[in-house]
Amino acid sequence: MLNVHILTSEEVYYKAEAVGVVAPGSDGYLEILTNHASLITVLKEGELVVFNSKKEEHSYKITAGFLEVHQNNVSVLVDEIEVLKTPHMVLSGLT
Numbered sequence: 387m388l389n390v391h392i393l394t395s396e397e398v399y400y401k402a403e404a405v406g407v408v409a410p411g412s413d414g415y416l417e418i419l420t421n422h423a424s425l426i427t428v429l430k431e432g433e434l435v436v437f438n439s440k441k442e443e444h445s446y447k448i449t450a451g452f453l454e455v456h457q458n459n460v461s462v463l464v465d466e467i468e469v470l471k472t473p474h475m476v477l478s479g480l481t
Contacts, residue, residue: 388420390436392446392462399467400436400444407460408435409453416453424456433470434462445470 390407392400407418410432429451436444451464 387439388418388458388460390460390462392434392436392464392467394464394467402436403439404436404460405439405441406437407462408433409462410434410448411453418453418455418460420458422455422458426452426454429453429462429464434464434467 388404388407390400390402390404391398405420409416409418410430412428412430415432416427429448431449432447434446434448436446438444447468447470448462449465449467451462453463454461
């Protein structure tokens, strides 16, 4: 299980356990699952998808930012974020 925190400069936007995260990295989309290797990467504008502990998909449109993974903790820092009512993609086998 992952501990996911999505932050903006103004608030902690999302904080919950999840089974996976799909994020728009600078070189393409990344899928983060439990026990992923530690990393820090730049994010570009795109769709961020969080699969909660029930494997339900939550999709967000984000602006550029950063993502850090370390010991099953995923921190996402973005300038702006908004909920997408209709997801644009499903990249993960988690659904």
